[in-house]
Amino acid sequence: MAAELKLPIAAVTMATAALAALALGSHPHHGTLRAQPGHTARFDYKTRYFEQKVDHFGFAEDSTFKQRYLIGDRYWNQDGGPILFYTGNEGDITWFCNNTGFMWDVSKELGAMLVFAEHRYYGESMPFGKKSFSNPKYLNYFTSEQALADFAVLIRSLKQTIPGAQNSPVIAIGGSYGGMLAAWFRMKYPNIVVGALAASAPIWQFEDLTPCGVFYTIVTNDFLKSGKGCVESIRNSWDAINNLSSRAEDLTFLSRTFNLCSPLQASDVASFKSWLSETWVSLAMVDYPYKANFLQPLPAWPIEVVCTFLQDPSLSAEALLKNIFQAVNIYYNYTGNAECLNISQTATSNLDDQGWYYQTCTEMVMPSCTDGVNDMFESVPWDFQVFSDNCKKDWGLRPRPDWITTVYGGKNISSHSNIVFSNGGLDPWAGGGVTKSISDTLIAISIPEGAHHLDLRSSNAKDPSSVRKARALEVKYIKKWIEEAKIEPVIR
Numbered sequence: 001m002a003a004e005l006k007l008p009i010a011a012v013t014m015a016t017a018a019l020a021a022l023a024l025g026s027h028p029h030h031g032t033l034r035a036q037p038g039h040t041a042r043f044d045y046k047t048r049y050f051e052q053k054v055d056h057f058g059f060a061e062d063s064t065f066k067q068r069y070l071i072g073d074r075y076w077n078q079d080g081g082p083i084l085f086y087t088g089n090e091g092d093i094t095w096f097c098n099n100t101g102f103m104w105d106v107s108k109e110l111g112a113m114l115v116f117a118e119h120r121y122y123g124e125s126m127p128f129g130k131k132s133f134s135n136p137k138y139l140n141y142f143t144s145e146q147a148l149a150d151f152a153v154l155i156r157s158l159k160q161t162i163p164g165a166q167n168s169p170v171i172a173i174g175g176s177y178g179g180m181l182a183a184w185f186r187m188k189y190p191n192i193v194v195g196a197l198a199a200s201a202p203i204w205q206f207e208d209l210t211p212c213g214v215f216y217t218i219v220t221n222d223f224l225k226s227g228k229g230c231v232e233s234i235r236n237s238w239d240a241i242n243n244l245s246s247r248a249e250d251l252t253f254l255s256r257t258f259n260l261c262s263p264l265q266a267s268d269v270a271s272f273k274s275w276l277s278e279t280w281v282s283l284a285m286v287d288y289p290y291k292a293n294f295l296q297p298l299p300a301w302p303i304e305v306v307c308t309f310l311q312d313p314s315l316s317a318e319a320l321l322k323n324i325f326q327a328v329n330i331y332y333n334y335t336g337n338a339e340c341l342n343i344s345q346t347a348t349s350n351l352d353d354q355g356w357y358y359q360t361c362t363e364m365v366m367p368s369c370t371d372g373v374n375d376m377f378e379s380v381p382w383d384f385q386v387f388s389d390n391c392k393k394d395w396g397l398r399p400r401p402d403w404i405t406t407v408y409g410g411k412n413i414s415s416h417s418n419i420v421f422s423n424g425g426l427d428p429w430a431g432g433g434v435t436k437s438i439s440d441t442l443i444a445i446s447i448p449e450g451a452h453h454l455d456l457r458s459s460n461a462k463d464p465s466s467v468r469k470a471r472a473l474e475v476k477y478i479k480k481w482i483e484e485a486k487i488e489p490v491i492r
Ligand SMILES: *[C@@H]1O[C@H](CO)[C@@H](O)[C@H](O)[C@H]1NC(C)=O
Pocket: 043, 092, 094, 095, 098, 350
């Protein structure tokens, strides 16, 4: 079902952006791996599988499935050294593992074991095998609550079975949706994890906790500061496309100018525009200070490179769109290997759009909107009804937009403790994140020059000082939680 998602622009953009963002949870980079060939051995882990209950919350469904997890214990102090536990998000866990260099970088100093747990319904961790997505009844166990319960059960088992791990304090770490899970894990299972690092975690991108336009305003600001004329060029491009989308020869012009894999039909113009929007959003998330390959291989500060093509917003529609092509070609063809551009593809195949789309259609309703004034996009208001109708059509069910705030507390989380929320000033997801400390133990760390969870990436010679400071502070808090756990062991 829903193999081919058909959504109006706003919904597509939102789903994909959310996905990407969420997906982005962790990150980064084969670029760094290549840049530091001598260090690749650090990423050595063993792949394991854990027999996990399909349903933790009822008793009628008694089946089990194999949850994949990865363990790296090269630097683990077997005498109660801590466990850093990555709360897997919407994709293949090996990709998040390879792209969360921060955990590998700090493992030696902390004497820590690293565990990366795959989220159910992603990667190899399918509760009903190949059938998992074939019928809504098999998807019924696809919730964040079940995923958190998987993590809790897995950790208890690891501590019971790995000699020396019994008294190991566990720290949850995650980025993007994985960061939301890390924070929620600490809130719901303080008996299992002593603290959490939630990087770029938009836990307030729900209901009316955050104005729906903030996300796209941040995207626009990233382009605004990256080059003169850039935002105006993109803002004008929508009209240019609209002006060139009715006649057959205009559609041919667009298809040829953008080297599209399949010729554009009049009915594809909306998808074409949302593909461009998603491209700008993705660039904002991965606007890293060095050459990297998270969603796509990209140069350092890719938005600045993109903006070099977009300096003159006053050109004719044709000339403007030729420049827009040069700009998106940086994103899709930096390697020079792309034969054609496919408007059905934006991010990496390591993220599972279908799985994330299902989650947005159930629990993860994250309102987003544009107005064309505070942002550079066409104006599309948030329309829950349209969104919900699409979910009904594609999955046969309707979302519950107020469930996440009900179950995880919305803004009323001051009774919790030991969570660090980090956010990047360039990251559109910072809009729905916790950017001000709530108490002495619910700490916000800001990284003004950071895009989507830059702090979770491997350290790099080109890292701005703000991310170095953020990482040092994160390690300081992690050590504090570990020390406190030794003084006051919790009953497990
Ligand atoms: C992660 O790294 C391992 C080991 O280097 C490699 O085998 C695997 O394919 C990588 N996974 C992804 C999704 O890049």
